Amino acid sequence: MSVQWSGLGPELLLRLDREAAEPLGAQLERELREAIRSGRLSAGERLPSSRGLARELAVSRGLVQECYAQLQAEGYLSATTGSATRVASVARDAAGPAPRGTPSARRLLVDFQAGRPDLTTFPRQDWLWALREVSRTAPADALGYGDPRGVVELREVLAAYLRRVRGAVVDPERIVICTGFAQGITLVLRALATDGVRTVAVEDPGDVDQQAVARRASLEAVAVPVDEQGVVVDALAATSARAALLTPAHQSPTGGVLGPGRRQELVDWATERRATIIEDDYDAEFRYDRDPVGALQGLAPERVAMLGTVSKSLAPAVRLGWVVCPARLVEPIAQEKELTDRGSPALDQLALATLMRSGRYDRHLRRMRRVYAAKRQALIDALARHAPGVELRGLAAGFHAVARLPAGADVEEVVEQAAARSIGLYPMSAYRTRQAEDHPPELVLGFGNLSEAAIERGIAAVGDLLTGSAAPLKGARGRADADP
Secondary structure (H helix, E strand, C coil), X not given: CCCCCCCCCCCCCCCCCCCCXXXXXXXXXXXXXXXXXXXXXXCCCECCCHHHHHHHHCCCXXXXXXXXXHHHHCCCXXXXXXXXXXXXXXXXXXXXXXXXXXXXXXXXXXXXXXXXXXXXXXXXXXXXXXXXXXXXXXXHHHHCCCCCCCCHHHHHHHHHHHHHHHCCCCCHHHEEEECCHHHHHHHHHHHHHHCCCCEEEEEECXXXXXXXXXXXXXXXXXXXXXECCEECHHHHHCCCCCEEEECCCCCCCCCCCCCHHHHHHHHHHHHHHCCEEEEECCCCCCECCCCCCCCHXXXXXXXXXXXXXXXXXXXXXXXXXXXXXXXXXXXHHHHHHHHHHCCCCHHHHHHHHHHHHHCHHHHHHHHHHHXXXXXXXXXXHHHHHHCCXXXXXXXXXXXXXXXXXXXXXCHHHHHHXXXXXXXXXXXXXXXXXXXXXXXXXXXXXXXXXXXXXHHXXXXXXXXXXXXXXXXXXXXXXXXXXXXX
8 A cells, every 4th residue: 555645745766867878768767667666666656746856856847747658658657637646556567466464363352462551541632742842842952862861851750750659769860761671671681791791580481582682682591480479589599690680569470579588588699699680660550459569679779770661551652661770780771772772762751751740640540550450350250250260360460460270271272262262362381481281271361451341252252261161172282173
């Protein structure tokens, strides 16, 4: 599908060699013909007016008109009186078949994928207000490259916010703004690799992409088990890791919380080994039925690099996050940021600072806590109605939960049969590095980006699968293949 340019449209790159023996008209015809054949100009795309193209190329308008007429006669262009000249729809055939895309996955009616916030509730009016405010008031020097750590206004607001809400020990000079968690962890790991760290520990189960990120930073990733109280520190101490990437406030994906005793053990490990704890504070804003849990960084600010973003609180598309750095890592991480992209978008940073300072950000968070609490309750109620034998865990915060199926359940078959019913379910095994037969059958159920009605429909559609009362699906995992 071609882009329909508004107004004059962007300039069209065509090369004419005035020193060549070939006439300019022939060159222009050849350049346009090749642009259409190669796909640079797509079917239906509008070309510049003959007057406009003549002015851009410094040739006569008559020469351009003759070129357009010739290509129209050849079937490359189409034109009607009073309308623009466009690439003809049949010109696609002359360029050969269009490249084939990857086949689309089965469309899911309800998708319980974790990690997705409610995208329909993004505060569009508040964000638009903040952008207008900063566009109106930002000084000219705010539009330059600036400090690679980020604009000072946002770092000041974040420092005050994290001290107040997360119990962090932080000042603006030790914050580096980044474009989300992925860049933040990459910056930290690269800085640690430069400092001589060779191995980083990651949680198991956890985000399996973290191992790939570690390899890109020239580090080895070792998986360390977690239990109901979080990472097992004895297992961590048995590795050679001098860094550990953890989710202490709400372990991803099990939902456990790092207990006070375990926190102190972890700080002792980091102090004795001169190691760095990388704290992913990914959804601490959304808590329900437990007391607030402060950031681990507040216990050991010189041993913890804390990462946060607005991907869950606002939307992933905002692409803003931050790293609260130990003093020794501020400069290396800032240098990595400067070399990577010279700094995150300044106007967006100023807009976020304005949103937070105005109170609109916190108002949005308070509203979203109620929204996610209602969805959480909808999941609890739906499972109680349609799959009463399923136990839910990890519900104290965030917007995903762990569903433990009855003993002996074949989770992979449940996932496969649910997909046949257009319901997306995801096994805990997808988050594990070490697979073992004694792991309980569990699913990770995300509910953040689903309506309460969709949650009810989805669980109702697979309730019999979750409880093990469904008849075998013909052809599923090689079973029941024979016709009766």
